Amino acid sequence: MSGHAEHKETQGGYEPKIMAFVCNWCTYAGADLAGTSRMEYRPNVRIIKLPCTGRIDPLFIIKAFENGADGVLVSGCHPGDCHYTTGNYHARRRWIGFKNLMEFVGIDMRRLHFSWVSASEAIKWVDLINNVTDEIKKLGPFMDYKGLKEAAPAE
């Protein structure tokens, strides 16, 4: 493992790292459209593409925090528009269930965002990334979970 990149310290202060789990059909395509339209947004997000938000295991989110994410974003098709008919409903239901659990394990819910971005909503995607980045920047680095990884016994 190469280890995660250092936080980019700039003159403006710290730059948060955000991990986004997005579905292949709506949000990934929406993010592509933002590119094709040459829009500009904050560079802090790293996307992991999955077939559907229904594929997202809550452990992915915890792992992302553990590996240095200051914020996590989950985004998929709008309710009713899922490529797989009902995958996003599963994601939403799971989200409701795990929200409390996430809070219980000490994750500040302001660092976790859930959204629906369709393949045509490039502007929504841009606004989402900008807003989430700004909000997480205000919260500062998320040290609680990063510390966990270092403290864990070596495998």
Added chain:
Amino acid sequence: MPRIGVFVCQCGNNIAATVDTKKVASDMGKLLGVVYTCDYKFMCSSPGQEMLKQAIKENNLDGVIVSACSPHMHEKTFRKASEAAGLNPYQCEITNIREQCSWVHHDKTRAVGTLKSNDLTRMTIERLKRNKPLQKIKIPVKKRALVIGGGIAGIQAALDIAEGGREVILVEKEPSIGGNMARLSETFPTMDCSQCILTPKMVEVELNENIKLYTYSEIEKVDGYIGNFTVQIRRKSKYVDEERCTGCGECIEKCPFKVESQFELGLAKRKVIYTPFPQSVPNVPVIDAPNCTKIQKDKCGVCAVVCGPKCIDFKMEDKVVTEEVGAIVVATGYTLMPNERFGAYGYGKIKDVISGMQFERLASSSGPTGGEIRRPSDGKVPESVVFIQCVGSRDEKCGVSYCSKICCMYTAKHTMLYSHKVHGGQSYVFYMDIRSGGKRYEEFVRRAIEHDNAMYLRGRVSRVYEKDGKVIVQGADTLSGSQVEIEADMVVLATAIVSREGADTVAQKLGIGYDKYKFYNEYHPKLKPVETVTAGIYLAGTCMGPMDIPESVAQGSAAAAKVMALFSADEMAREPITALVNKVTCNACWDCLTACPYSAIEREAVKNRQGEVVRWLAKVNDGLCQGCGVCVAACRSKSIDLKGYTDEQVFAAINAF
């Protein structure tokens, strides 16, 4: 140790303007397992692809990363190139550093873009290290099709598939094929007689050796998946042996009992043993069992006595037949909103208030009046007729917010037919808007107004009541801003097109989606208009929503073309992104089974040598699985994984973040 090659594309200046591709390539070269890196102006060009192929061969690579545009653009290109170089295509992964990096971060110093490209590429490399070679799934295809619904859309689909040389099973609920089109008099905008253009097609269906026709039959159960459906069809008892019946009609002639004809929409009566209309296909009568005294009370039996070939059997029972097909076309059609809903318009109370479809029967030369326009109450030729459009349609109160699409056109046609048949008769049309989009449609409506003297009044009707043998219609003419009252002899309502009763049950049997009006959902409203989300099941005609005959026919043909494309190969290849169960750890909790939107999870019994079931396991049907991964996240024991997006791969990418 993996041997990975990383190819960073400059995309001319599209990537290189904000990403230092050389630096990305050299940084990636320092990572464990990466043995070859380079950057190039256009990776997707022929020289770029050649370079990729050559590098795979020369460096004996077992995985490649192309950091370039979105995988939605060129993933296929590079996987194909990799395959040509002897690599498993699923060992090629794309990092999106154009749409999601260089194009959205405009930092000219290239620091931001380079850092992000490095991160994204590194995550893909770690993911790729956990990739497993995958093989495309091959599914054998049974080259027979099932068409549900024998209206014009279903007939067209069945004929096209049959003419392509494939066997078709056409299932129709009614005793004859023909559907709603068989009821129509003339058709807009050409005014050709509906039966004249439809009945030859119906006969073609009967004569075509590739078509097996099941009338008076319904779908009982559908199992299986694309290429391999097993369908159970209930063949309702006709009480007449189809094989032996010659269609002489003697039984109909002699049957002493008459009931209301559904085909004539209550405008005429039919015998208890009947064919819906004279040109029925097949020309075999059926006995209406609930109304038959022989079947109910064991009295009469005249039909059996007069039947020459002795083909009447009062003890005949329903039969369920099983057919195996590779594709299904659903063309179940529409019905009209029950007119009883429109109390204000007097339907049901006033005999001379009829629906547009009933007017079709009055105007039809094979209809109850032989094509003369005579009102139902006293048979008088009406001197004035009021047509009311948008009855139910575009009316939230009736629960229908959509436009029924064909009513503007058929009402214009009705006014024409009326003026041709009743010289000097005056027609009035109350309308909201006139929607006449279509080839030669607007001209048609103008003709009704200008040549056939139809009086179009823009406004709604508030009340319809009877007075001295007349039907009084009160309404508003919003263009002149006045209230109008018309003494008419007859009123025709253009009632809303709605889905068939039981459309939802059929959809559930097939596993296809439907909207709140129970119209079936196409896969994509523009780009996949005749496909459903369930692979191998196609749609045609008004089961999807209101449409006219040309559209229904076009869709029938389109669905047939899709079926023929599927049947063009013996096997179909599918992306191998499907779920896989770990048999060792699965404890059969069935969470995956309830979560799966495609019913792709099956229960597999594990038996011992004595043949006793010792445990149960979840099993994924590769034919049905679409690879969404919902089951993977639902599994509590982590016993199910998604090929191409395994937990290991995703965690590796997260760890490299």
